[in-house]
Amino acid sequence: MTLLQFGDEGARRIERVYATPDVVAQRREVLELLRPVPGEEVLDVGSGPGFLLRSIAEAVGPAGFVRGLDPSAAMNAMARARCADVDWVGVDEGGAEALPYAACSFDAVVSTQVYEYVADVAGALVEVRRVLRPGGRVVVLDTDWDSVIWHAADRELHRRVMAAWEEHLVDPRLPRTLPGLLERAGFRVTDRRLIPVFNPEYAEDTYSAGTIDTIGAFVTGRQGLGEDDVARWAADLRSRGTDYLFSLNRYCFVASATGEPP
Template sequence: MLQFDAATTRLLEDAYQGSDVVRRRMASLEALAPRPGDTVVDIGSGPGLLTLELARAVGPLGRAIGVEPSAEMRAASTGRCAERDNAEIVDGTAEALPLAATSVDGAVALQVFEYLPDIPAALREIARVLRPGARLVVGDTHWDTLVWFSGDRQRMSKMMTAWDGHLVEKRVPEILPALCRDAGFIVDAVRPLVFSDTVLKPDGLAAMMMHLMRRYAVDNGQLTQAAANAWFEEQHALSRDGRFFFTVVYFVTLARKV
């Protein structure tokens, strides 16, 4: 799993405000459709950008709670939400939410479930804190949809295999609907969101992934620093030459507690 230390947190602070990740975040916010006065929880809230959006959406009579296990991320999100009296950042995980039973009107988890060691346990815990009829929105990438061009197919294959190692479950959108039903949810929709680029955008999803993938592959001994750097530099060269291609599909699953 990726370790969100101070350096990684700074990288994500910039990337999470780029066009692709904003699009991803807004798709989850739209699916949750929070109402004024709601209490909503952002599970795995990271740098707090979605928590802040939720606090705006529920208004002063509502409450937005960001649950995040990383101390560095909690520090970043606490600062971001400091001027919102209705926003709170707390320590916790999807499997152990620091919330009372049936106390929440909506829950959202963006790019979190792929890291969970026990998705059924997390769904049961989320069901515990949600009120009857409350919405759950889960947004995750199906990593088998990732297609990424490289002139060195063997090196790209090694990089993508290395990246798979940071995941607990790479097929979350595929298996989630059945798991939600088993946990007592009604699944209302599974919405695909396609990202496809022929240019390496500085604020795009591919650029963010390149930084994270290079670091992860080297730190975990999957590629040498030289090989990872060569892969990284090749992608920039491909973009300059008009040969860059990247696509992946993100899915937003919308469910309701029975």
């Protein structure tokens, strides 16, 4: 399994995508489900370039504290810069499998687009339960990549590109099993939300347009896809104009901790 590696260039690509109105709207909905309040201590697992981290910090205020955790040094540099003027934010380097925090450290944990990359999701969610205080809550969002609809002229080439793209994930269909995984880790699922991304025409400032380059960079050389194949695939999508159509479903689960932490 080969996962995406976020060096400086890759991190900048992701930052641009995360700044699109599509992802801004998603982040707003996740924040509403998390419901951070002044004085709370919150952990963002997979904090990336720090957009959500910053929003949570503004909600909890200086009486609270927010920590971001990400394995990418490039992402963490962006997050630290984005939150540089907020004293109650800390950013740490590390992964979801072993959270570097003491038991019962946080009132809430949030994680968006992370667990589909994790081999031991069950163990990672037990880690979330461990660091949460009694009655704490978690908000988890991941994508089911079978939900993607993308209008492409060459359907076979598009199928090959998307099949190669799935190689960057451990589980491209994780949302189907997340509720059960959460319950077995010591949570009670209290809310489930569908958060779609819908781009009915091609525009540069959209999630799908920004993702074309990320996908192209990853799939080149995989499953027999050469640079010419990937360039042809990308050029076709960008030429669709008003015939362009992209949609994808993301699934968000809210859960509360039950019993005593492990």
